Amino acid sequence: MLKIAGAITRLNLWIASIAAWLIVPMFVLLMADVIMRYVVGSAEIWTAEFAQLIFGVYAVICGGYLLAERAHVNVDI
Structure with a gap:
């Protein structure tokens, strides 16, 4: 069971490293939107x-990455 959990954690970390690159097309699209609004x-x-x-x-x-890194929002009562 620990092998499966470790594999899922590694998969989450790998997918998160790929997802980090999703910021680039999002930034390019929004910048193109702003430029076109002011130029055109x-x-x-x-x-x-x-x-x-x-x-x-x-x-x-x-x-999934936040779950693997234990970085979700926590509330202590």
Whole structure:
């Protein structure tokens, strides 16, 4: 059972290292949206929505990493 738990933890860490790169396309999309809004006068409709979708995937994927690192929010009573 410990081997399975260790494998899942390693998988979570590996996936989180890949998920860290999701910030780059999200940043590029939002910057393109801002530049187009000021240069052209209107932005593409899909850029902000797609950036939100990327952020949603990022948040879900990083949940496993936070669990592996014991970094979730804790409340002591």
